[in-house]
Amino acid sequence: MNTELSEVTGSEANPAPKPQDTPLLEIRGLKIEGFADEKWNPIIKGVDLTLHKGEVLGLIGESGAGKSTLGLAAMGFARAGVRFAGGSVTFDGMDLLKMPERKRRKLWGTRMTYVAQSAAASFNPAHRLIEQTVAAAVREGLKSESEAIADAKDLYAQLQLPDPEHIGSRYPHQVSGGQLQRVMTAMAMSPRPDLIVFDEPTTALDVTTQVEVLMSMRKIVEEFDTAAIYITHDLAVVAQMADRIKVLRYGEEVEEAETREMLAHPKQDYTKSLWSVRSLRKEADPSEDVVLRAEGIDAAYGNKVQVLHDVSIDLPRGRTVAIVGESGSGKSTMAKVITGLLPPVRGEISFEGETLPPKLKDRSKEQLRRIQMIYQMADTAMNPRQTVGEIIGRPLTFYHGLKGKALEKRVVELLEQIELDEGFYDRLPGELSGGQKQRICIARALAADPDVILCDEVTSALDQIVQEGILKLLMRLQKEKGIAYLFITHDIATVEAIADEIVVMYQGRVVEQGLKDRILSPPHPDYTELLLSSVPEMDPDWLTHLMEERGPHPS
Structure with missing residues (x-):
């Protein structure tokens, strides 16, 4: 069992990265395109990125800004329908874009790991959780199977999973979404990689569990000198995790600065708008039926x-x-x-x-x-094989009998309501960002014209x-x-x-x-x-103070 992880460090929140002669990761002038509407369209437009060992870079921006695409590109990976159109990605002195794919694959899952936004879509339903957690470390000979299993159980405990000794024997469908997300985090941590890309890793977690997971992630990064890219839309979370923050919009960098400087003095209007606080609801009327x-x-x-x-x-x-x-x-x-x-x-x-x-x-x-x-x-x-128009259109036909032009018109109206244009009509779910997918699901529910959602x-x-x-x-x-x-x-x-x-x-x-x-x-x-x-605050020291107050938690 890894007892090191159960020690709570008293280090200052978000310490500056140690000086390094050579960055672990260096991206220069990166351009990435995606194929849609029968043509290649820019997704990432000449972005630079530098990351040293032991450093965490927070990547924020609205849905569709290119955050996940850039995070995957840092590993030399592009999804289907996406291609590299220019620039370079250098990891530990190796040019990933010029490297044969078989060599890149040797790095994936060992020296570079990824925690996806949607764990449910990333696990094999036919295999037990523990088998999938230790697979990469055992396959590459980093640990024996017994060592990897013992370490996985320790990581499960650190990530506050229930019954860590036995939860690994379950299949993906037998745990909650939040639990599955934590198992994926343990899987990424298992081989002790040099680089972890966290893509909204605490999205599915409640606030109390999120705090424990953030603590575990911070300790992994600090104690094992791991570099990380932390993709999130939650500014309070990125304030706890990141040494620096890079803001993206429309595939371009808006600004980048050290976390404290960014939180205290954002320069660009767009960044300032991210910091705004919302308040939408007036006092309730308890007399409603x-x-x-x-x-x-x-x-x-x-x-x-x-x-x-x-x-x-x-x-x-x-x-x-x-x-x-x-x-x-x-x-x-x-x-x-x-x-x-x-x-x-x-x-x-x-x-x-x-x-x-x-x-x-x-x-x-x-x-x-x-x-x-x-x-x-x-x-x-x-359904990954249905277009957006078909997904939203199905309840319109089923409940309201709409067909033909009337159906198309109503689908476009619903797309506009969720701030997407008619260009999304013929797209497949795989061509959408996580936020865009969720908006399509909202439009599908609205299509029924319900009384309760x-x-x-x-x-x-x-x-x-x-x-x-x-x-x-x-x-x-x-x-x-x-x-x-x-x-x-x-x-x-x-x-x-x-x-x-x-x-x-x-x-x-x-x-x-x-x-x-x-x-x-x-x-x-x-x-x-x-x-x-347990609700994170926009204070980079908040998590450190909470860790000190609560003390070590059991492994």
Whole structure:
């Protein structure tokens, strides 16, 4: 077991990188193009990047800015439909773009690793988690199988996975999205690489788990002198992780500076706009009637593992109720019960006073139309072989009978509502950024013209500016059409912006619920206090101080 990782360092947050004669990674004049609309279009437009061992570079910018493309390019990799059009990528003195692919592949998964934004789309469903975690280290002879397995279990513990000794025996579908994201992080850390590219690695995590994972990542980087590129839209997170921040927009660099300087004195107007704080929601009216009610819900998977215990939630018409809690608390399971995807063991769901059939297949088309759901994992929620037009168009045809020109017109209108143009109509999901995929899922739900939308972490993959646009869109639709939202999220800033009421869940039970202002005002129950105290602040020293306060956590 790796006991080194369980030591909490007392070093200053975001220390300056050690002086190096030669950078570990050097990118110069990089140009990357993507094929769309029968032509090659620029994605990255002559970007430079330098990274030394032991240094973390934060890469931020709105959805579609080219962050993930640049992160993959740092490993000499380009997705299908994307090509390098100029410039160089030099890793440890080796020109990756001139190197034969077989040699680059020897580096991938060992000296260079990648933590993807969507873990669910990145694991092989036929293999156990532990097998996939240790595969690269064992294959390349970096460790024996027994050594790699012992180290993987230690990493699982460091990343706060439940039952770290045995969770590796599960298959990907048997763990939550947040747990799967942490397993992928352990997989990337296993070979002790020289470079790790983190692409939104804490997007799917609740705030309490996120803090533990960030602590573990910081210790890995510091203790093993690992270089990292940290891609995120969460400015408070990048403030804890990065030595320097590079801002991208439309495939070009906006500005770059040391983290403290960037946070204190951003130079460009675009960067300043990222720092703005949103506030969208006015005080709730508690007299609103209830459109959806869950009463006394018990739920289990396979009648063996009980997940929900006597959960009751009221959703007022035209209002937003936010469900918050850590990964595994039962938030997404509750949404599945409401939609009929998981019939409850006990209790009932009623819509406008009428009890809904517990199973999805027994509900009428009208009942299905009026309650829609937007899923957390946009990658796995869309058919990769269907175009955007087909994905959004299907509910328009199914629920409203639209065809031909009328169908095309409505799809374009929905695209415009989510701030995408008609040029996306014929694109496939693989041609979209993570944020764009999530917006398509939102448009698909809106296409049904529902009364209730269950939003399962719908803005977690979006940058701050696009988040604000989507939230404003949802609020406008709510005001115009009276839509009610059940908003599942771990983002307290989102809760503060849009929620009327808050339900706090822990281990399948409701800890407390009520109007937003009451829940967010002290005094708090212990668990609610833990949630609120785990929200990262725009202070580079915040994580270090928290690590010192909480002390070492068990491995």
